[in-house]
Amino acid sequence: MRKRATPGAPQLAARPPEYDLEYPNVEDGRSLGRHPRGRHEFGADVVVVGSGAGGAPAARALRDAGFDVLLLEEGGLHLTESFRTDPITSLQRLYRDAGTSSILGRPPIMFAEGRCVGGSTVINGGMSWRTPEHALDHWSRELGLEATDSKSMEPWFDEAQSILHVEQQHPDTLGRNDELFVAGANQLGWKVETNPRNMHRCVGLNNCGFGCPTGAKRSMLVTEIPRALGAGARLLTYAKVDRVLMRGGRATGVRGHFVDERGSSRRLSGGRLGSFEVRARLVVLAAGARHTPGILMRSMVFGGQVGKGLHTHPNAKVVGVFDERVNPWIGAHQSHQIHQFLGDGILIGYAGVPPGILATGIPGFGRAHAERMAQFNHMITAACLIEDTGEGRVILGPDLQPWMTFRLSPRDVETVHRGVRLAAEQMFAAGARSVLLPFGDLSEIHGADQLVEIDRRPRKRHNIELMTVHIMSSARMGRDKAAGVVDAWGRVHGIDALTIADASIIPSSIGVNPQETIVALALRCAERWAGDLARRSAT
Amino acid sequence: MLGKTSTKILMHAIAVMRPRGGFFDAEIDGDVARSILSFLEYLPAPTRLTFPLGLRLVEYGPFLFREGLRRFTSMDDETATRYIHHWERAGGAPAMLYQGVRALVLVCFYQHPKILEAMEVDWQGRADERVAYRAAVLRARVKPAKAAAGAAATTQAPAKTEAASSEAVATADVAATTEAAAADDAAGQSHAGADASSGGEG
Numbered sequence: 054m055r056k057r058a059t060p061g062a063p064q065l066a067a068r069p070p071e072y073d074l075e076y077p078n079v080e081d082g083r084s085l086g087r088h089p090r091g092r093h094e095f096g097a098d099v100v101v102v103g104s105g106a107g108g109a110p111a112a113r114a115l116r117d118a119g120f121d122v123l124l125l126e127e128g129g130l131h132l133t134e135s136f137r138t139d140p141i142t143s144l145q146r147l148y149r150d151a152g153t154s155s156i157l158g159r160p161p162i163m164f165a166e167g168r169c170v171g172g173s174t175v176i177n178g179g180m181s182w183r184t185p186e187h188a189l190d191h192w193s194r195e196l197g198l199e200a201t202d203s204k205s206m207e208p209w210f211d212e213a214q215s216i217l218h219v220e221q222q223h224p225d226t227l228g229r230n231d232e233l234f235v236a237g238a239n240q241l242g243w244k245v246e247t248n249p250r251n252m253h254r255c256v257g258l259n260n261c262g263f264g265c266p267t268g269a270k271r272s273m274l275v276t277e278i279p280r281a282l283g284a285g286a287r288l289l290t291y292a293k294v295d296r297v298l299m300r301g302g303r304a305t306g307v308r309g310h311f312v313d314e315r316g317s318s319r320r321l322s323g324g325r326l327g328s329f330e331v332r333a334r335l336v337v338l339a340a341g342a343r344h345t346p347g348i349l350m351r352s353m354v355f356g357g358q359v360g361k362g363l364h365t366h367p368n369a370k371v372v373g374v375f376d377e378r379v380n381p382w383i384g385a386h387q388s389h390q391i392h393q394f395l396g397d398g399i400l401i402g403y404a405g406v407p408p409g410i411l412a413t414g415i416p417g418f419g420r421a422h423a424e425r426m427a428q429f430n431h432m433i434t435a436a437c438l439i440e441d442t443g444e445g446r447v448i449l450g451p452d453l454q455p456w457m458t459f460r461l462s463p464r465d466v467e468t469v470h471r472g473v474r475l476a477a478e479q480m481f482a483a484g485a486r487s488v489l490l491p492f493g494d495l496s497e498i499h500g501a502d503q504l505v506e507i508d509r510r511p512r513k514r515h516n517i518e519l520m521t522v523h524i525m526s527s528a529r530m531g532r533d534k535a536a537g538v539v540d541a542w543g544r545v546h547g548i549d550a551l552t553i554a555d556a557s558i559i560p561s562s563i564g565v566n567p568q569e570t571i572v573a574l575a576l577r578c579a580e581r582w583a584g585d586l587a588r589r590s591a592t
Numbered sequence: 593m594l595g596k597t598s599t600k601i602l603m604h605a606i607a608v609m610r611p612r613g614g615f616f617d618a619e620i621d622g623d624v625a626r627s628i629l630s631f632l633e634y635l636p637a638p639t640r641l642t643f644p645l646g647l648r649l650v651e652y653g654p655f656l657f658r659e660g661l662r663r664f665t666s667m668d669d670e671t672a673t674r675y676i677h678h679w680e681r682a683g684g685a686p687a688m689l690y691q692g693v694r695a696l697v698l699v700c701f702y703q704h705p706k707i708l709e710a711m712e713v714d715w716q717g718r719a720d721e722r723v724a725y726r727a728a729v730l731r732a733r734v735k736p737a738k739a740a741a742g743a744a745a746t747t748q749a750p751a752k753t754e755a756a757s758s759e760a761v762a763t764a765d766v767a768a769t770t771e772a773a774a775a776d777d778a779a780g781q782s783h784a785g786a787d788a789s790s791g792g793e794g
Contacts, residue, residue: 068727069726069727139703139716140703141631144634145631151634151635256722257722408707409698409699409702410699412698418698420612423612423613429711
């Protein structure tokens with residue numbers, strides 16, 4: 054698609070350079086599907102399913118290696134200048150199920166992921182941490198995964214950071230919420246980490262979760278996707294893959310159907326959108342840790358570890374209410390984090406959340422709710438992220454879509470309580486007059502002397518409000534089929550030419566934001582697949 | 593997508609659950625309902641298809657919680673509020689339905705332009721300003737860089753122009769003349785590859 058003016062986009066004398074990026078070789082599946090003359094057929098050397106942190110770098114690398122690459126994306130191509138700060142519009146356009154997915158269990162965990170070109174990199178917070186040393190040690194030593202030690206991974210992390218353009222936050226973009234977050238940690242003597250973020254001169258709009266209209270965030274939408282397309286890769290949007298085609302133990306392509314902007318194949322005006330089939334020498338699944346195992350299961354790849362071992366990296370929200378005006382919507386998104394308790398599985402951060410979204414996490418309704426929300430400009434939304442030890446599953450639901458289940462382990466429940474206590478303590482140390490908690494039966498405390506109430510709360514799984522944007526490990530790496538779905542190079546055990554490049558192959562919970570891990574693993578695997586393809590061509 | 597009866601139940605739920613008091617008393621229930629209806633289109637099919645059924649359960653469910661045989665839509669505010677709290681505390685599917693309806697009402701209510709304005713949250717206004725600011729900062733970096741690169745190109749072989757241009761970009765960061773660029777450079781921003789590396793060990 055060549056650039057064209059986006060209706061409603063601001064007419065600026067000076068335009069950010071990302072507004073002028075070109076996206077050639079894009080076909081809109083809604084248009085193709087509108088005239089379903091049987092099945093639309095495509096051919097390519099490589100078909101990549103998903104255009105997020107795994108699919109986009111893999112597609113670009115394979116294209117650079119000289120292969121004809123077709124990238125399939127279930128969502129649409131939404132350009133940088135079309136992004137708005139209205140979360141309702143953004144949830145509908147950029148998120149799967151408008152952001153209303155959840156992981157079944159006790160407690161249920163709210164879950165959000167992207168469904169647009171660029172995938173979740175378009176709607177994530179833009180944090181770029183390398184996989185922690187202890188996780189890489191675990192992969193290489195205990196799981197026996199070839200070349201996953203920190204020295205072997207180093208060049209892939211370097212390349213990932215180069216693609217993501219990792220920077221520190223510019224000082225003129227920090228908000229009062231950041232100052233108070235840091236002040237609270239300093240007061241307690243905690244070490245504060247400056248967040249490495251994938252951006253090019255972020256100006257602190259704090260709209261990362263709903264698409265960055267400034268163009269600063271280095272999502273796949275403004276990095277690997279235009280590079281891949283510029284190099285000759287093709288992109289088909291609104292194309293949802295149903296299953297992998299196989300013949301004689303070898304993947305030969307994928308089959309799917311076109312969907313509209315709601316993700317539905319049934320048009321509002323009536324009738325159904327058409328279907329498609331892609332024949333390819335290599336199939337790369339990069340649909341995320343929920344849908345990649347779903348595609349495998351719909352392709353009759355069951356058993357072994359498929360869908361098992363799901364990690365959720367859940368987070369619990371802790372809202373500090375201050376006497377002073379904080380204006381949480383002014384200033385960059387999460388410029389600092391607390392890693393001091395990572396050894397105990399706890400990471401603490403903060404975020405600027407729009408009123409409508411924050412409101413759903415504040416208990417009650419009516420007048421009582423309004424009284425709390427009237428304090429919105431005096432609030433800081435902190436969160437503790439938990440390195441989970443429980444394991445969930447991805448299963449195929451009666452609607453043939455992947456459903457997720459997860460059960461917090463007793464240790465996770467304990468860790469949630471400890472993390473919430475630490476985050477609340479930090480808010481009080483920063484001067485909060487009260488703190489809203491994620492517990493249905495203990496929703497607010499009014500001073501540091503009441504922190505003990507958190508300690509006293511019975512360690513029950515229910516009545517805890519959790520959410521996640523970091524699911525992983527549902528088709529994990531393993532030395533053999535008994536240990537994992539793919540080998541150390543993302544190749545599905547027992548099926549030729551079928552590979553995976555997304556968070557589902559991460560072998561264990563990593564405890565930090567997974568974006569850079571996914572990009573690094575995708576680059577590393579893509580190089581190996583290019584070699585495999587070249588060898589196959591030679592023979 | 594909702595029928596007349598379902599819409600009537602939804603409107604009553606909005607009236608009961610919507611925030612109240614002070615500037616929250618704005619007459620926007622109709623807008624909130626329209627916003628919710630547009631949102632429903634994007635929900636996953638199982639949720640979308642069972643939502644009207646859930647609303648009917650709310651309408652005819654008062655007797656389950658010993659609230660008599662009245663319908664939800666015929667309840668006064670106080671009784672309806674008490675009834676909705678029963679759904680909240682019921683657990684399981686009723687609680688999930690409560691959470692879903694509540695979330696839709698609150699998101700669409702608090703994101704209404706009138707409410708945002710009253711809360712003094714002008715996120716979109718700030719977005720327009722930030723977009724222009726970043727464009728100015730980047731343009732200020734590039735313009736002097738191009739001029740310096742042009743000067744360098746006249747004295748160097750074409751093959752070296754790219755290197756000269758890169759060097760000029762760094763020079764331009766200091767020499768930029770606009771206020772935005774001056775502020776930008778004064779802050780001394782540096783790329784943080786090294787920090788990112790060390791941070792990863794945390």
